[in-house]
Amino acid sequence: MSLALPAPFQTRMQSQLGEAYSAFTDALDQPSPTSIRVNRAKMPLPTSLPQVPWTETGFYLSVRPSFTLDPMFHGGAYYVQEASSMFLEQALKQSVDLSEPLAVLDLCGAPGGKSTHIASLLSEESLLVANEVIKPRANILAENIQKWGSGNVVVTNNDPSHIGKLIGFFDVMVVDAPCSGEGMFRKDPDAMNEWSEANVKLCSERQRRILMDVWDALKPGGVLIYSTCTYNLEENEENLAWLAQQQDAETITLDLSPDWGITETELEGMHGYRFYPHRTQGEGFFLAAVRKTEGEEARTFKKSKRPFLVLASKQEKALVQGWLKEPKNWELVKHKETLRALPHAWMLELEQLYENLRVVYGGIEVAEVMKNNAKPLPALALSQHVSEDAFPRAEVDLATALKFLHREDVVLENSANGWVLVQFNGVALGWGKKLQNRVNNHYPKEWRIRMSLDEALKPENVGGLFTLGSTIE
Numbered sequence: 501m502s503l504a505l506p507a508p509f510q511t512r513m514q515s516q517l518g519e520a521y522s523a524f525t526d527a528l529d530q531p532s533p534t535s536i537r538v539n540r541a542k543m544p545l546p547t548s549l550p551q552v553p554w555t556e557t558g559f560y561l562s563v564r565p566s567f568t569l570d571p572m573f574h575g576g577a578y579y580v581q582e583a584s585s586m587f588l589e590q591a592l593k594q595s596v597d598l599s600e601p602l603a604v605l606d607l608c609g610a611p612g613g614k615s616t617h618i619a620s621l622l623s624e625e626s627l628l629v630a631n632e633v634i635k636p637r638a639n640i641l642a643e644n645i646q647k648w649g650s651g652n653v654v655v656t657n658n659d660p661s662h663i664g665k666l667i668g669f670f671d672v673m674v675v676d677a678p679c680s681g682e683g684m685f686r687k688d689p690d691a692m693n694e695w696s697e698a699n700v701k702l703c704s705e706r707q708r709r710i711l712m713d714v715w716d717a718l719k720p721g722g723v724l725i726y727s728t729c730t731y732n733l734e735e736n737e738e739n740l741a742w743l744a745q746q747q748d749a750e751t752i753t754l755d756l757s758p759d760w761g762i763t764e765t766e767l768e769g770m771h772g773y774r775f776y777p778h779r780t781q782g783e784g785f786f787l788a789a790v791r792k793t794e795g796e797e798a799r800t801f802k803k804s805k806r807p808f809l810v811l812a813s814k815q816e817k818a819l820v821q822g823w824l825k826e827p828k829n830w831e832l833v834k835h836k837e838t839l840r841a842l843p844h845a846w847m848l849e850l851e852q853l854y855e856n857l858r859v860v861y862g863g864i865e866v867a868e869v870m871k872n873n874a875k876p877l878p879a880l881a882l883s884q885h886v887s888e889d890a891f892p893r894a895e896v897d898l899a900t901a902l903k904f905l906h907r908e909d910v911v912l913e914n915s916a917n918g919w920v921l922v923q924f925n926g927v928a929l930g931w932g933k934k935l936q937n938r939v940n941n942h943y944p945k946e947w948r949i950r951m952s953l954d955e956a957l958k959p960e961n962v963g964g965l966f967t968l969g970s971t972i973e
């Protein structure tokens with residue numbers, strides 16, 4: 501075994517796995533599988549890649565390419581995500597009716613693997629609150645949400661205790677808790693340096709606190725999905741058993757295909773699902789789902805006398821008319837110079853969220869409005885809801901797409917003057933503004949590719965670059 505696993509961790513795993521322990525350590529010596537999850541709203545499913553069996557849109561890659569050099573990655577056409585954690589899809593599909601309009605919370609959301617996955621599984625009539633307590637990480641989450649392009653998501657930056665005050669607000673809550681990360685040792689050996697028995701205890705206590713802090717925000721009858729990427733019982737089964745002692749929670753069992761290699765566990769009647777790298781093609785993971793059987797009903801929301809969200813004026817709306825598909829689904833609100841589209845059906849709830857939480861991003865940032873001018877914003881370019889024919893599109897080749905993402909000057913042949921959606925393989929990347937003899941690159945500075953492209957763009961190299969588009973026949 502080449503990974504220097506901490507001795508007490510070895511002892512724990514030996515007692516947990518018995519005879520299978522050597523298969524487990526052998527698996528840790530194998531490279532981590534690389535997997536991606538495709539955004540069906542932006543591209544078709546690959547036809548030439550093996551599928552992650554518990555996820556319709558998850559696929560394995562045989563090597564780990566440079567995703568930074570694939571424009572489709574920047575366009576939100578797929579997300580690079582560890583395969584085991586995509587099992588969330590089964591938990592959601594099997595425990596809730598996803599065709600219903602649901603209010604869903606992803607409490608520990610950054611960088612956004614589960615939030616983008618949930619956003620794709622929900623109906624358009626649902627609302628997702630993707631929260632992250634650490635501010636810089638909340639900003640990364642907001643970036644990934646914008647790139648994924650779903651409009652019915654609000655990104656917040658709050659402590660779980662603040663969210664817990666929204667009594668009975670959510671039909672579903674996902675708590676992908678901060679944990680001791682034992683399941684990530686192979687992928688991220690640094691996680692081993694932080695591992696200790698004391699840290700396991702600390703994580704377990706923190707997870708219990710998080711669960712208690714947020715519990716009241718779940719509706720009676722609602723579903724809580726709890727997950728970690730660690731193996732020990734303290735952070736997994738024991739926390740679920742403890743939750744059932746503290747609160748009115750019943751276990752939800754999930755149907756598994758025997759081919760998946762997932763291990764079902766049970767402690768005090770609470771079921772859990774474990775992923776071990778010697779049995780599944782993925783990293784270590786644990787998930788359990790529970791239903792809240794009793795609790796306080798949601799408070800009914802009254803329209804505030806002084807609304808927090810200010811509706812855009814007729815004139816402002818006119819400036820962006822035709823920019824969004826199905827405009828009747830959206831309410832345009834204005835904050836400073838920004839016009840934002842929020843899901844019309846959720847305005848009362850959104851008013852509550854904006855009033856009580858720190859919202860870092862919400863809906864679709866459509867435009868910046870100054871005087872009588874509307875400048876389309878990056879999130880609109882990447883949105884799944886931008887109207888097909890509101891803007892001319894310029895399809896560019898791989899080298900031009902990378903230069904655009906690097907914020908270099910690019911040439912857009914045959915486009916008319918004005919705002920142009922720059923796209924690669926049919927996936928929108930951002931805005932260019934074509935003037936008489938040049939194009940202004942409006943790709944956001946904070947999102948640009950920072951690495952030098954000199955080597956990648958040499959004629960002998962550019963043909964060999966990976967793009968997920970090439971996996972569709």
Ligand SMILES: C[S@@+](CC[C@H](N)C(=O)[O-])C[C@H]1O[C@@H](n2cnc3c(N)ncnc32)[C@H](O)[C@@H]1O
Pocket residue numbers: 607608609610611612613614615632633634637659660676677678679706710
């Ligand atoms: C396992 S990660 C979440 C990964 C994310 N769900 C995904 O799929 O991309 C756990 C997250 O919990 C956040 N976190 C740390 N302490 C927390 C706390 N006390 N309450 C809530 N979240 C916390 C971390 O910043 C981290 O982003």
